[in-house]
Amino acid sequence: MRIRRLEVFTARLPLEPGFSHFTGRVTALEEVFVRLTADDGQAGWGEVRGNMSYFSGESPSSIVAALRDYLAPLVVGRPLRERAAALAGFDRALAGNAAAKAALDIALHDLAARAAGVPLYRWLGGRRAERVAGSECLFYGPAAAAAAQARAYVAQGFRILKVRVGIEPFALDIARVGAVREAVGPGVSLAVDANQAWTVKQAIARIHALERFGLDCVEQPVAARDLTGMAEVARAVGTPLMADESLYSLEDAMALVRLGAVGYFHVKLVKAGGLHRARQLIALAEAARLGYVLGQMNEGLLATVAAAHLALASTPKYTELYGTDGIVRDPTPGHVYESGALVVPEGPGLGVTPDERTLEPAFERAA
């Protein structure tokens, strides 16, 4: 079975109401879709978020160009059985560009599992679990609004919430996290995510100030590249840290382990470069006795489902797969959260397929 054709599409998914990040407001997700077609007509799909230049430096056009100019030639015309060789070639052909690699990796996994006729989570050795806990996120906003939103999430069944912090003045963060804790009570797990906003000194002082609200972990307190700073913070505070922007590649992960900088990895397919690399990161986390969370960017359903399959074939502390929240029209029908837990489609491969008519063709390459 040979891969005969690669097609790349883009799609703009408007968000209602959108969300604020520390760099600005995001009102739509600009997604990149990949379809691989084998010589027997079977197809595998992949999807990644494109407009995340504030996060990883990648953009829809950079992802399309990386796929067209560097990655497509490694895949098109190749037997599906040699997909590991193709994936190994990605990093030799092109440094970084993890989201572009992830889009193809997801499509390769979808195609392989579809060809075998089994759901992807089964293909990876996983099983339909009783309940895989999901989490929700509280973005910036007034304390009262955050508290109300937190209560709403808890009413929906969520028991794990993450509060975005890192805005000035810090008193606003204190007020918001305090209001959320008061609203949800002691039985709900709370974490905060600073998205690199703090200096090492600020992080130590501010985490100490926030610890009275009972935090499970603090995500990415300092700059992504400041791994020694992360380690310094980790030694100074009682709450375990989680690496997000600091953790893309396998080398990043080992550097964090060597420094003893974190208690948790935040594993995302778009950062790791797909399911294969994510599974390698998980292997390291398990060997190093670190916990890990399986998350994603705000992304469309197909991308979210790919991460959900991996969650059933691993043992994450929890999943952070609320990424489809607020999407007005997703090209892929379906959902992944029910009562605060994960539901994963049962069909072969990813078990979902986007409606091609809603996608904008970018390019096509055939063998």
Add this chain to the structure above:
Amino acid sequence: MKITAVEVYRMDLPLETPFQHFASGPVRALEEVYVRLLTDAGPAGHGEARGNSHYLTGDTPVRVVAEILQHLGPKLVGRDPRDWHALLAELDRTVVGAHGARSALDMALHDLVGRLYGVPVFELLGGAVRETLPSNQSIFYGPPDAAARQAAEYVGAGFRHLKVRAGLRPFQRDVDRIRAVRQAVGPDVSLAIDLNMAWTAREAVALLRQLEPFDLAYAEQPVDYRDLGGLRHVTQHTDIPIMADESVQSLDDVLVLARDRVVDLLHLKLIKLGGIAGLWRAAAVAETGGLELMIGQTNEGGLATAAAAHCALAVKARYLELYGSEGLAADPASGFALRDGVATLTAEPGLGVTLDVPRLKPVGAVTREAAG
């Protein structure tokens, strides 16, 4: 879909030429333990572990059989084999160590799931990273001229990587043998040495320096497996890449070796890592630390060797050592072969190996699941 029975078998596989490992005493036969997983869906899965691995993992045939029958088999009966990720984690928690027993059961689970899905096992591991499987060969202790002759024969047979067992005393005997082999095979054949823990760290640094002219690809396990500080010292004080073998007994060892940059390469074997899934994870950890790999095996039958070959197809490794089922007079497994120095597998689902079950000696079976 359920596993209905775990059957356990024994068979001794006599060696055409007995071998002697550093601490093994003369090994005249491989004392193999075979497992067979039966299901209510039809297909069966087969696994194999070397029982007389006492000098390598602490396993004995009696122990491997007992661990499967008493502790591990009951965890599998009544369970869905497709849940292998969770099942293997459970086996790992059930008995401390149990290298051979877990490896055999892991192999059988992968074989079974591959057959259920109609795909070779390497596909379950993410597909092939390479097209062919060129194996090395080993030159055991003996006089220099015999070693040179043996090396030339291997090169004539297609092998391009040779490993010379070294660590003899006085050291001049090693030098003479390695020189004779290098002269016999020329500069284009990759040559390595395996010390099997023969030296102290201080000796290793001094002696490896004297071996640098022979262009060695790596030196395997120069010092005692527990002496990680010594191993790291050697790695830092020689230009020859250092490989850990006996120091790799578990995923925890792999983490320490990679995290602390103790060595340059790891020799991964199924029986040390509890099987295929354990080897895959160990390879992932090694890659995060930038270590290169050899995928190998202890001397085992063709079923276990095929399992190692599937791993070698799917996992990025610089060197392969897949000759372990050569020279067996009566291997009940068929489907794996070493031809012209290259390992070959069938395209059949699972491990692609046919096991002649009637030739095996049944030693017990588990047919009821563990209570609770």
